Every structure is written in C-alpha cells, then in structure tokens.
Amino acid sequence: MSLKEVFESQPERRYVMFGGKGGLGKTTLSATCALWLASHGKRVLLFSVDPQASLSDIFERDIFGKGPVPIIENLWAQEVDADRRIREYQDEIRKKILDMYGFDRVPEEIDSYIAAASAEPAMEESAIFDAVVDIIVQGDYDYYIYDLVPLGHALYYLSMAKVYDEWINKITKLREEMRQYDEVAATLRGQEAAEEDRILEELLYIKRRINTSSEILTDKRRTAFFFVLVPEEIIIQDTLKAAELFSRFDVPISGYVVNRVLPDSLGQANIPAYLRNRHSMQQKHLQQIRSGFGKEILAYVPEMERDITGIPMIEKLAERLFT
Ligand SMILES: Nc1ncnc2c1ncn2[C@@H]1O[C@H](COP(=O)(O)OP(=O)(O)OP(=O)(O)O)[C@@H](O)[C@H]1O
Numbered sequence: 001m002s003l004k005e006v007f008e009s010q011p012e013r014r015y016v017m018f019g020g021k022g023g024l025g026k027t028t029l030s031a032t033c034a035l036w037l038a039s040h041g042k043r044v045l046l047f048s049v050d051p052q053a054s055l056s057d058i059f060e061r062d063i064f065g066k067g068p069v070p071i072i073e074n075l076w077a078q079e080v081d082a083d084r085r086i087r088e089y090q091d092e093i094r095k096k097i098l099d100m101y102g103f104d105r106v107p108e109e110i111d112s113y114i115a116a117a118s119a120e121p122a123m124e125e126s127a128i129f130d131a132v133v134d135i136i137v138q139g140d141y142d143y144y145i146y147d148l149v150p151l152g153h154a155l156y157y158l159s160m161a162k163v164y165d166e167w168i169n170k171i172t173k174l175r176e177e178m179r180q181y182d183e184v185a186a187t188l189r190g191q192e193a194a195e196e197d198r199i200l201e202e203l204l205y206i207k208r209r210i211n212t213s214s215e216i217l218t219d220k221r222r223t224a225f226f227f228v229l230v231p232e233e234i235i236i237q238d239t240l241k242a243a244e245l246f247s248r249f250d251v252p253i254s255g256y257v258v259n260r261v262l263p264d265s266l267g268q269a270n271i272p273a274y275l276r277n278r279h280s281m282q283q284k285h286l287q288q289i290r291s292g293f294g295k296e297i298l299a300y301v302p303e304m305e306r307d308i309t310g311i312p313m314i315e316k317l318a319e320r321l322f323t
C-alpha cells in the first residue's frame with residue numbers, strides 16, 4: 001500500500017502522527033500530508049507543541065502561540081506555546097483551590113507548593129498533554145495532524161496516558177470510598193447529605209478527557225501513526241528497536257516512510273566518485289530497509305534539491321509523494 005492509498009482507503013483515520021528520531025523529516029512530512037489533504041478538500045489542523053516553532057519555520061510565518069492560523073484554504077496550523085500553557089495551568093489550579101476550599105487568597109504554603117510542583121517535568125508534560133487533549137477532542141476538523149517531537153518523547157507521551165489513567169483510577173476510587181464515610185457521618189450528625197463532591201467531579205472529568213484522548217491516539221481504526229526513517233545504518237537499527245518498544249506499549253504503527261532517498265538516475269549518471277559512493281551506500285541500506293520492513297513501507301521520499309520551506313516547495317514534495 002502507498003501513503004495515498006492509506007488515506008484514501010481509510011478515511012475514518014482522522015488523527016495522523018509522524019514519529020521518528022530527531023531531524024529525519026517528521027515536520028516536513030506532516031506539513032506535506034496536511035497540504036495534500038487540504039488541497040483535496042479536507043479541513044485539516046496541523047499542530048505541534050514543539051517549542052522550536054518548526055511549523056513557523058516551514059510555513060515561513062510566525063504562528064507560535066497564536067491559535068489555529070489559516071495557511072491555505074482548508075488548512076490551519078497551530079503551535080501551542082507550552083510555557084504559557086504551564087502558567088495558565090498553574091493559575092487554573094490556584095483558582096480551583098480557592099473555589100474548592102472557599103479561601104479568598106491562596107495560602108502561602110500552597111502557593112509555593114504549586115510553584116515547586118510546576119517546575120517538575122511531569123507538570124510540564126501534563127500541561128502539554130492537556131493542550132493536546134483540548135485540540136483533539138474538539139472535532140471540528142476532518143483531519144488532525146500532530147507534528148511530534150523526537151522519538152523518546154513521543155513514546156513517553158503516548159505511554160503517559162496509561163500511567164495517568166492508573167493514577168486517576170486509584171485516586172477516584174479512594175475518593176469514592178471516602179465519600180461513603182462522609183455521608184454516613186453526615187447522617188449520624190443529622191445533617192443533610194454532604195454537598196456534591198467537587199474534587200471527585202474534577203477527577204472524573206480529567207479521567208474522561210484522558211481516556212478519550214488516549215483511546216483516540218492508540219486506536220488503529222481512528223489514528224494513523226507513521227514512522228519516518230532514512231537509509232542510514234544507525235537509523236535503521238534504532239527504528240527496528242523503536243518499533244519493538246512501541247508495540248510493547250500497544251501503540252500501533254501504521255507503516256513506515258523512507259525519507260531522503262537519492263534519485264535512482266544518479267546511479268547511471270557520470271558523477272564524482274564521492275557521490276557515486278554515497279549512492280551505492282544508500283542502495284545497500286535501502287535493501288536492508290526492504291528486508292527489515294517489507295510491505296510496511298508506504299513511501300520513498302526523494303532527497304530534494306534544497307530544504308523544504310514555503311508552500312511551493314511543500315507542494316512540490318507533495319506531488320512527488322502522492323502521485
Ligand atoms: N526529502 C527532503 N529533501 C530535502 N530536505 C529535507 C527532506 N526532508 C527533510 N528535509 C530537511 O531536513 C531538515 C529536518 O527536517 P524536519 O524538520 O522535517 O525533521 P523533524 O523530524 O521534524 O526534526 P525534529 O526532530 O527536530 O522535529 C529540514 O531542514 C528539512 O527541510
């Protein structure tokens with residue numbers, strides 16, 4: 001199957017991700033697919049949480065932290081400002097604490113606790129996770145293309161849904177048990193049953209959101225998770241290892257895209273020895289890729305004459321990739 005056939009034959013897979021090691025072409029391919037789908041009349045949101053602002057780079061305009069920005073007809077791109085998101089997250093937690101406990105000011109100990117907790121990488125992840133959940137549960141677009149940050153991170157992100165889920169399950173259960181005692185105590189004291197439990201409600205709300213998003217992102221029927229590699233020894237080895245790791249986390253991989261393939265015609269041309277060497281080395285690695293990944297390879301993407309930036313260049317690549 002080709003990448004084009006995957007999109008055409010499985011229109012219900014509306015969530016698209018490209019994973020892979022750093023710098024192999026995840027952003028390039030995400031943008032290329034987004035542009036191609038949009039030019040075929042699909043409403044597409046291409047988004048990223050990468051502080052590198054690589055979507056701004058590829059579209060050659062500043063879209064960082066500006067919400068969904070229209071790029072061409074049917075295509076919107078969004079770069080989440082993760083730092084701002086974390087600050088908003090802190091404020092939200094403060095506000096919730098005030099509401100829940102009826103304080104008019106967050107006590108100093110709690111405030112410094114929130115500040116310390118937010119410095120944790122986990123807090124950052126959770127703020128980013130929340131931003132992604134917000135984006136994918138809205139359902140206004142035909143396609144959501146998530147331009148992932150490099151490999152390790154993506155794996156962490158995808159597996160985190162599971163960790164979160166377990167954690168929240170535990171707390172919710174505890175909280176439910178506690179509530180029974182609260183109710184008994186209230187009845188014994190002759191009071192009305194305890195007022196609605198806002199903490200439990202909040203937890204259940206978060207749980208529903210996380211469930212929805214992790215279900216979406218790991219559901220092969222709704223999500224296409226492609227892997228990018230290039231014909232180089234170390235990348236091939238790493239990709240084989242990653243594939244194993246992902247399958248252990250139950251993250252289904254929908255196929256592989258081989259990027260930066262030198263044109264075949266180079267082999268026949270009268271070229272300098274240096275280039276000829278590079279070309280025959282690549283041929284060897286391509287052979288290795290074919291035997292390692294076989295039918296799971298969906299596309300070979302040519303090495304272009306320059307970096308892929310700006311709409312005309314992305315269009316040019318889309319033409320090579322989809323026709
Ligand atoms: N087929 C190609 N031909 C020419 N240049 C390419 C090709 N694919 C990618 N590039 C260039 O390689 C660089 C890295 O690509 P890209 O930013 O898409 O990688 P990435 O996987 O998103 O990187 P990161 O892991 O940092 O997010 C960019 O400058 C891009 O223009």
Ligand SMILES: [Mg+2]
Nearest residue numbers: 026027054148
């Ligand atoms: Mg990128």
